[in-house]
Amino acid sequence: PPPEAAPVPPKPIVVAAPVSRPTPVVTGKDRTEPIRGIRKTMVKTMTQAQTIPHFGYCDEVNMDAVIELRTVMKTLAAERGVKFSYMPIFLKAASLALLQFPILNSSVDEKCENITYKASHNIGFAMDTKDGLLVPNVKNVQSLSMLEVASELSRLMQLGSAGKLGTHDLSGGTFTLSNIGTIGGTYTKPVLLPTEVVIGALGKIQVLPRFDSNDNVYKAHVMNISWSADHRIIEGATMAKFSNLWKSYLENPTSLILDMK
Numbered sequence: 001p002p003p004e005a006a007p008v009p010p011k012p013i014v015v016a017a018p019v020s021r022p023t024p025v026v027t028g029k030d031r032t033e034p035i036r037g038i039r040k041t042m043v044k045t046m047t048q049a050q051t052i053p054h055f056g057y058c059d060e061v062n063m064d065a066v067i068e069l070r071t072v073m074k075t076l077a078a079e080r081g082v083k084f085s086y087m088p089i090f091l092k093a094a095s096l097a098l099l100q101f102p103i104l105n106s107s108v109d110e111k112c113e114n115i116t117y118k119a120s121h122n123i124g125f126a127m128d129t130k131d132g133l134l135v136p137n138v139k140n141v142q143s144l145s146m147l148e149v150a151s152e153l154s155r156l157m158q159l160g161s162a163g164k165l166g167t168h169d170l171s172g173g174t175f176t177l178s179n180i181g182t183i184g185g186t187y188t189k190p191v192l193l194p195t196e197v198v199i200g201a202l203g204k205i206q207v208l209p210r211f212d213s214n215d216n217v218y219k220a221h222v223m224n225i226s227w228s229a230d231h232r233i234i235e236g237a238t239m240a241k242f243s244n245l246w247k248s249y250l251e252n253p254t255s256l257i258l259d260m261k
């Protein structure tokens with residue numbers, strides 16, 4: 001009899017997070033409270049951001065290959081005591097792409113007369129905490145391994161959840177990614193974090209029908225990316241080229257490993 005075929009391992013499927021249901025609040029009358037703390041900082045930063053002319057650029061990323069890669073990396077990282085989400089891959093891919101588009105890791109002075117190209121890729125990530133929106137950053141992503149990025153992300157997330165992030169971790173960011181997809185949504189319109197010139201928002205990974213190269217429909221894992229950039233110094237074409245490169249690292253993670261320092 002012909003030898004039995006080896007069992008095909010099941011494809012990893014990303015399951016959407018359960019809908020979070022906060023406790024309903026019924027007070028019966030209006031309530032006014034002062035804006036304090038992190039929300040007060042958000043008022044200041046976002047008001048400043050709206051003085052910057054932003055443009056948006058969106059695309060979709062096929063996540064099939066990166067989901068498989070991350071499944072393996074998650075197990076390997078766990079053996080070394082490190083939690084490994086998709087974020088280290090997103091950050092490292094961004095850092096490698098920034099090496100080719102340094103203007104996206106720059107800042108402009110208040111009068112918009114000088115551009116400073118930042119040597120470090122201090123990549124911030126938006127964090128939804130009980131106290132509000134926090135954006136700690138991983139310093140020098142350009143010189144960290146993927147595992148080191150994962151470990152640093154875990155440290156920052158733990159501190160953020162405990163409300164213990166310090167000024168060092170919250171300042172000096174040069175580029176930001178916001179994974180709103182852990183909560184839901186597809187495309188967004190992210191707002192810049194001054195003095196940075198780009199922010200990217202990642203939508204939720206969805207299972208959707210797509211065509212392969214032979215025109216056959218297959219089940220694809222798709223994630224949307226929404227970039228906002230400072231149009232005073234960033235051209236749409238530059239943003240598109242950077243996004244194409246970042247996307248190519250995720251769609252073909254072997255190229256990510258090839259370019260890794």
Ligand code: CAO
Nearest residue numbers: 085086087126127128133178179180181182202203204205
């Ligand atoms: N789509 C679908 N699922 C996703 C996903 C995405 N884009 N990103 C991560 N996930 C899944 C992961 O698969 C993970 O499950 P498994 O490990 O079991 O596979 C699960 O979600 C939980 O991920 P995580 O807790 O490890 O999250 P993370 O490290 O990817 O992200 C953080 C952490 C801090 C980015 C996230 O918790 C968060 O706060 N997101 C909200 C950001 C936000 O508020 N943005 C708006 C800013 S403007 O107001």
